[in-house]
Amino acid sequence: MKPILQAIDVRKQYANHTALDGVSIDIPEGSIFGLLGPNGAGKTSLIRIITQITGADAGEIRFRGEKLNPSHIGQIGYLPEERGLYKKMKVGEQLMYLAQLKGLSKADAHGKIRYWLDRFDIKSWADKNVEDLSKGMQQKVQFVATVVHDPTLLILDEPFSGFDPINANLLKDEILALREKGVSIIFSTHRMESVEEMCDYIALINRSRKVLDGKVSDVKNAYRNQTYEIEGKGHLLVAHPDFGVLDQKKRENDHFYAQVQLHAGTSPNDLLRYLIGAGNVEVHGFREKVPSINDIFIQRVRETHPDYVPETDSVPA
Amino acid sequence: MSKIWLIAQREYLTRVRKKSFIIMSLIGPLLTVALFAVPVLIAKMSDSGKVVAIADAGGLFADRLPEPKDDISFTRVSADLTTAKEEFKKGKHDALLYIPKLDISNPSGFQVFSRKGLGMSLENDINRAVNKAVENQRLRQAGIDRNVLDNMKADVDLQTVSLSDDGEKSSSTGISTAIAYVCGFLIYIFIFIYGVQIMRGVMEEKTNRIVEVVISSVKPFQLMMGKVLGIAGVGFTQLALWVVLSMGISSVMAGSISPDKIAEDRAARTTAVVRPTTSQDDAAKKENVATKFTQALKSADLNVPLIVGCFLFYFLGGYLFYGALFGAIGSAVDSETDTQQFMMPVTMPLVLTFVVSQAILTTNPNGQVAFWMSMVPFTSPIAMMMRLPFGGVPAWQLGLSMVLLIAGFVGAIWFAGRIYRVGILMYGKKVTYGELSKWLFYKG
Numbered sequence: 001m002k003p004i005l006q007a008i009d010v011r012k013q014y015a016n017h018t019a020l021d022g023v024s025i026d027i028p029e030g031s032i033f034g035l036l037g038p039n040g041a042g043k044t045s046l047i048r049i050i051t052q053i054t055g056a057d058a059g060e061i062r063f064r065g066e067k068l069n070p071s072h073i074g075q076i077g078y079l080p081e082e083r084g085l086y087k088k089m090k091v092g093e094q095l096m097y098l099a100q101l102k103g104l105s106k107a108d109a110h111g112k113i114r115y116w117l118d119r120f121d122i123k124s125w126a127d128k129n130v131e132d133l134s135k136g137m138q139q140k141v142q143f144v145a146t147v148v149h150d151p152t153l154l155i156l157d158e159p160f161s162g163f164d165p166i167n168a169n170l171l172k173d174e175i176l177a178l179r180e181k182g183v184s185i186i187f188s189t190h191r192m193e194s195v196e197e198m199c200d201y202i203a204l205i206n207r208s209r210k211v212l213d214g215k216v217s218d219v220k221n222a223y224r225n226q227t228y229e230i231e232g233k234g235h236l237l238v239a240h241p242d243f244g245v246l247d248q249k250k251r252e253n254d255h256f257y258a259q260v261q262l263h264a265g266t267s268p269n270d271l272l273r274y275l276i277g278a279g280n281v282e283v284h285g286f287r288e289k290v291p292s293i294n295d296i297f298i299q300r301v302r303e304t305h306p307d308y309v310p311e312t313d314s315v316p317a
Numbered sequence: 318m319s320k321i322w323l324i325a326q327r328e329y330l331t332r333v334r335k336k337s338f339i340i341m342s343l344i345g346p347l348l349t350v351a352l353f354a355v356p357v358l359i360a361k362m363s364d365s366g367k368v369v370a371i372a373d374a375g376g377l378f379a380d381r382l383p384e385p386k387d388d389i390s391f392t393r394v395s396a397d398l399t400t401a402k403e404e405f406k407k408g409k410h411d412a413l414l415y416i417p418k419l420d421i422s423n424p425s426g427f428q429v430f431s432r433k434g435l436g437m438s439l440e441n442d443i444n445r446a447v448n449k450a451v452e453n454q455r456l457r458q459a460g461i462d463r464n465v466l467d468n469m470k471a472d473v474d475l476q477t478v479s480l481s482d483d484g485e486k487s488s489s490t491g492i493s494t495a496i497a498y499v500c501g502f503l504i505y506i507f508i509f510i511y512g513v514q515i516m517r518g519v520m521e522e523k524t525n526r527i528v529e530v531v532i533s534s535v536k537p538f539q540l541m542m543g544k545v546l547g548i549a550g551v552g553f554t555q556l557a558l559w560v561v562l563s564m565g566i567s568s569v570m571a572g573s574i575s576p577d578k579i580a581e582d583r584a585a586r587t588t589a590v591v592r593p594t595t596s597q598d599d600a601a602k603k604e605n606v607a608t609k610f611t612q613a614l615k616s617a618d619l620n621v622p623l624i625v626g627c628f629l630f631y632f633l634g635g636y637l638f639y640g641a642l643f644g645a646i647g648s649a650v651d652s653e654t655d656t657q658q659f660m661m662p663v664t665m666p667l668v669l670t671f672v673v674s675q676a677i678l679t680t681n682p683n684g685q686v687a688f689w690m691s692m693v694p695f696t697s698p699i700a701m702m703m704r705l706p707f708g709g710v711p712a713w714q715l716g717l718s719m720v721l722l723i724a725g726f727v728g729a730i731w732f733a734g735r736i737y738r739v740g741i742l743m744y745g746k747k748v749t750y751g752e753l754s755k756w757l758f759y760k761g
Contacts, residue, residue: 051533053529053533073533073534076533078529080526080533083526084522084527086331086522089331097323098530101324102534
């Protein structure tokens, strides 16, 4: 698929800190692209370059093959991690203002605001001041502000933070519906497990560099390591020429849980046959252990930085 | 450009609709009018027509009582102090003045009795009346007529004339000073009020985090300019409302409490007590003062269009210059308390001009210090406006000052824009001057 956005060898340097060190990514059109990485990895710096809040020191961003320029602003919608609205402004006026800043005419904006307020069933809020709304309500308004101008590229920075589970689900459905309509979505988060299921593509960023990218299914395939999870009754023998037991836990009533890695040349069926036959266990569960993106990330980072300790709270510059 | 307009519009409308703006717009003119009206009203109300009884044992007022003044009238009672006191206790007079038998060359022993305290003005009036009577007696002893002496007293008004290339121009220093102060003060107060509003507005957007959404749609510079211009519109609206409302209110008030009317009222009341002729003199004197004032206004021959035009220019120019700097401060800090260190250097020249103006600008409006202060953009909006009403500012100086101010605010806006675009995205960091200077040279 043709990329809607390409970042080519983008570099960004702050006074005493390199935020992006030659990052290149392609965002395929009509997909959900996960931009993943711990806090301070450089995600926000990259997003700010894409949204033209700041410029790159080197490298180039292309939007549909064109060099990124202010004419693209109207096609991009951006939900920053730190949410914010004018507190003393009415919801309707605020949406109108933000839509107009994106280049919409008053009449256009009017219709679209109506559509979205209807869709979220929040029409009655239009005349309320933002400060009179609850935090969850403000989040909804903020999301409407992000999509009101029908962007073709939507950038969501930690979109689920601050949403309760019900509204998070609503938002998730809305994001998926937008993808159906052909909107490309960049999804930035440091909580990798939360978006795994939604993303078609991912890029992992760590310490200002891209460490991995590609289609989620490809990435996962590449990191499969022939490990299976077994739950059953009885006891699994540890030593066998065809597989190795990585981990075995005893549970109540003679039950167990084990992770088993197959050696080359062995198929999962061979293992099953052994378990049922010679292994003498009653199998309750058997499934392949597919690595989570989080596992892959940690593994990938350990390969490049053996001294890696997961960062928790560094401040992005 | 249209985005700057959109932003300016929002800034303008949200502020103009605020209750605080409406209240300020109403209170400002009311205060201004009150400043002038209250003394007049107080004068009108407080004088309840005090009567001073005189026990004239010394015969000081034998041929005539002192003229009533400021609604104080005099009346004669028994010359014997004890009976006078008895009467005073029962009576309704406000004070009792006892004149002892006296040696006119060394008068002493005057006494004033009152139930409550006398009050400064009443005491002064009585004192003056007695002094005058003694003086009259002495003059008579020396064979001088009071009227002759009065005629000899000089009451001269200086008409100051400034000689310039345009020929002679009469000017009135008093009027010029008043206009200089009004212009200077208005610019000073508006720069402060609206400059701080810009700063607060920027800080609000920054702490609300709305700024990131907005600058993904517009350039930081556009956002800053829109804000500065929008708030300028608010300032002009406020100024216009003040001028219009002040004039409206004062013209309504003037109808009911004009000085003429007060004088008439007073005349009507005082004649009832003593003699009519004198109070008319009073009114005439007052009228004289009023005409003098209008004459002065006319004779000052102020170049009104020039002053109004320059006022608007320096008002806007000064505001833009300082407004940009205030905006930069707002972007560099996280909270109001952090603003102090940056506010100081910005507000210092402003405060300084206003303070210095008293000593230098109005006393020597065309001196060296005044010249330089009216050139430097930090001080020129106030300094030049305080020089102009005195006349004699050469055209080249005015032109140069204006050009420098324009260059000044273009520079200030560039400088502020550089700081602003970095500052608004910088959170949780105490910024130093060193860091600020680095921001200036950051790339896009």
